Amino acid sequence: MIENFDPSVVDWSRAQFALTAIYHWLFVPLTLGLSFIVAFMESLYVKTGDPEWKKITKFWMTLFGINFAIGVATGIILEFEFGTNWSNYSWFVGDIFGAPLAIEGIFAFFLESTFIAVMFFGWNKVSKGFHLTSTWLVAIGANISALWILVANAWMQYPAGMHFNPDKVRNEMINFWDVLFSPVAINKFLHTISSGFVLASAFVIGISCWYLLKKRELSLAKKSILLASIFGIISSLYLAFTGDTSARLMAHKQPMKFAAMEGLYNGQDNAPLIVFGFLVPKEDTVPPVSRTLPLRFEIPKLLSIMSFHDPNAYVPGIKDLISGNKKQHILSASEKISRGLVARETLKKLREAKDNKDQRSYDSIRNIFSEETFLKEYFCYFGYSFFKNTVSLVPSVPLSFYSFHTMVGLGIYFIVFFILIFLAVYRKKIEQSRWLLWMALFTIPLPYIASEIGWVLAEVGRQPWVIQDYLPTVAAVSHIEAGAVQTTFWLFAVLFTVLLFAEIKIILKQIKTGSNEGEK
Amino acid sequence: MITAISIDLLQHYWWFLISLLGGILVFLLFVQGGQTLIYSLGKTENERTMLVNSLGRKWEFTFTTLVTFGGAVFASFPLFYSTSFGGAYWVWIAILLCFVIQAVAYEFRSKPNNLLGAGTYETFLFINGTLGTFLLGVAVATLFTGANFTVNLDQLISNNVLSITRRVPNDYAITRWNSSAHGLEALLDIRNIILGLAVLFLARVQGILYFMNTIDHPAIYSKAKKQLLYNAIPFVLFFVVFLLILVLKSGYTFIPDTHQVTIEPYKYLHNLIQMPVTLVLLLVGVILVLYGIFISLMKETSSGIWFSGTGTILTVTMLFLITAYNNTAYYFSYSDIQSTLTLQNSSSSYYTLKVMSYVSLFIPVVLAYIIYSWRSINNKKIDENELKEDTHLY
DSSP, X not given: OGGGOOOSHHHHHHHHHHHHHHHHHHHHHHHHHHHHHHHHHHHHHHHHOOHHHHHHHHHHHHHHHHHHHHHHHHHHHHHHHHHHTOHHHHHHHHHHHHHHHHHIIIIIIHHHHHHHHHHHHXXXXXXXXXXXXXXXXXXXXXXXXXXXXXXXXXXXXXOOSEEEETTTTEEEESOHHHHHTOHHHHHHHHHHHHHHHHHHHHHHHHHHHHHHHTTOSHHHHHHHHHHHHHHHHHHHHHHHHHHHHHHHHHHHHOHHHHHHHHTOOSOBSSOOEEEEEEEEOOOSSSSOOOEEXXXXXXXXXXXXXXXXXXXXXXXXXXHHHHHOBTTTTBOOHHHHHHHHHHHHHHHHHHHHHHHTXXXXXXXXXXXXXXXXXXXXXXXXXXXXXXXSOXXXXXXXXXXXXXXXXXXXXXXXXXXXXXXXXXXXXXXXOTTTOXXXXXXXXXXXXHHHHHHHHHHHHHHHTTTTEEETTTEEGGGTSOSOOHHHHHHHHHHHHHHHHHHHHHHHHHHHHHHHHOSTTTTO | OGGGSOHHHHHHHHHHHHHHHHHHHHHHXXXXXXXXXXXXXXXXXXXXXXXXXXXXXXXXXXXXXHHHHHHHHHHHOHHHIXXXXXXXXXXXXXXXXXXXXXXXXXXXXXXXXXXXXXXXXXXXXXXXXXXXXXXXXHHHHHHHHXXXXXXXXXXXTOOOSOOOOOOSSOTTOSEEEOOTTTTGGGGGOHHHHXXXXXXXXXXXXXXXXXXXXXXXXXXXXXXXXHHXXXXXXXXXXXXXXXXHHHHHSOEEEEETTTTEEEEETTHHHHHHHHSHHHHHHHHHHHHHHHHHHHHHHHXXXXXXXXXXXXXXXHHHHHHHHHHHTTTBOSBXXXXXXXXXXXXXXXXXXXXXXXXXXXXXXXXXXXXXXXXXXXXXXXXSOBOXXXXXXXXXXX
């Protein structure tokens, strides 16, 4: 939470993770989308035999390679950071989280890295068919890589398929399919990869339009635009659809995040959706949170429909979730804290009985941990026992609110943008519409922004939890000094920034050089 | 079906997979070793380009294997991940940085307008090849020499004062490192240094043998042969000393019935004797490595890498196995002996290990497609003509 930022180990660890994740996410979505775009291009080459398509494929593949390398470089840090900076978390969830990560290594990373070599070095060495297959396998491998890590992230938003093992003080997986096919995981995966498709389409269109403005590479540019605009339309529509599902899932599974991103202080029936609005800083409310100004543009009942498929449905606000609402059967935060404390005390007694080798009391307490009521009414609030102050349970409203609204606004813009581009190129009018070419050029950074703030919403909105309701972020960090993390934060910040600049410079140079000498 | 299998077997199976991954990883460090020799073997720009490109086609495998190695450790023995990574912070961060700079170096090195210049990216490759391999060796050596940590699972719930004041460092942490050097103290133990140097020189030896195998260029070949001798001698020296230390040193035994850990003199020697298969395979591995080096020095051959590569995988895998098999505590704590990590107390649950074991059945498929695609693009040696034709140059 930015507003109470203080230079402690938790904040520096969060800052470092955010830094790495944000940098990593500058490169990954392009890899996800561009891998499919080059696979489409190469398919057209193999189908038509037109050498022009081969040239186009190789041009975009070069940019793909430069971007891929730096994505890999930032990715390895993320994986190891779970251990170096979040060692408690690694133990508490390792039994669930480790499995998808290992599977990702075995299935996806090797698929990607094996066939990327064929894709780059195999042009003159393997058959056309094998080369095309390799390109497709790189695209599939890259996107499956995203599946496993998103399954893990989805689990942090909505823990499923596990139980708590008091003997090991950790969560253990009991159903792999529940973890893999949790609705949050599936939707998160689809939403995230389609955001990559949108980003890559806008990237390809933007650069191609720059060529048209410069009156260069005309054939490459127009063919690329046509392909990318079709891919863009489909992906952006799908992105909106999965975004809608994502909001509904959030309303059910993470109501606090949902309320924060809508700036909803008081819950209500027939809740309207705010399309455009501003927040006022913290008010004298309990808890003190930012709220939306009365001056705003909203669509009546839409929020209720969006979240519960019912215009009359009650959408709980921050106040309900903190103070409770008997009528709506919402527990207050302080009630959750006391239930969490019961769970914690029970666990403590069990551990003591074990240490004292008191088998009888151990057995009787151990039984409690398999009782449905205990698990559903008490243990599910275990994480709340770490909190004294209920205000800490509210994430940053401004960050969540503005991230969400900007992301949705941009999402709608992308649909319109891709349709405009497609119509212009289809009617062969794109070269004359210079405003559209400029617009395309300036659209390149927008999906990057939308995609990054999507992650800001996902991660900041979940705070103060690292695992929703089970483990607070403060309890998850390693036992290291803030100074150490501060040092590595700056190390990474400098290194990544330098590498990012190098990457941008190289890519710009490659674009200026164009397709003829694309590789040199 | 796997359902009939005990957790004990699953733990041993996963330690075997980790050992095997470790073996493959050390073999693949030939990329890193090769990176340290670009200037000693390549005197002209053309020669250096050839050397870099022959490695550039393989670096991702080493990198991916390292990532998978980390993932497999996390998945099967999360308490080790939590303890070692969170505790020996500086060693792991240094290793990570060495690999981050490698990942961009190949793709950026020869591209125009690359901000830092080709020389910087070559320096990145050199740092990755020297410091990266050395530190990996040091980190692995701590499986034999121990580390300075405590583990207390109750720490997560031990706090009576229920307030989230921002403690520095985290009071809830279940694993603690008792040295403020956070892992760098491993560099003070000469035994760790020796294994680190052995890995570094082994990587260089393998790098040379790889060049001899892949590059068709007489000048590089003859220089490689000379360098092979200079690197093989220190490698053999450091490795033999490490083996001697190993068979003479004591280790920690885990007693399954009492869950206690006790010290046992000559533990690793006992392991080799009590598990004769590991002893035999270890010796076969060592002989293969030496044979690979020997024939490359004595004959006009390019196949040394196959012998030394197979030998490396065997040797390293066996070394990993004797750190944990035969009830050995694989990561012992010299500040609190009962915090010591064993296969039994640090593994994932039965269910998770079982699920992952099903997944691991696909490993042969992965190996098959890797071999198939390597062969398809590597069926002929790299020479100067090929570099002129190639469209994706590093």
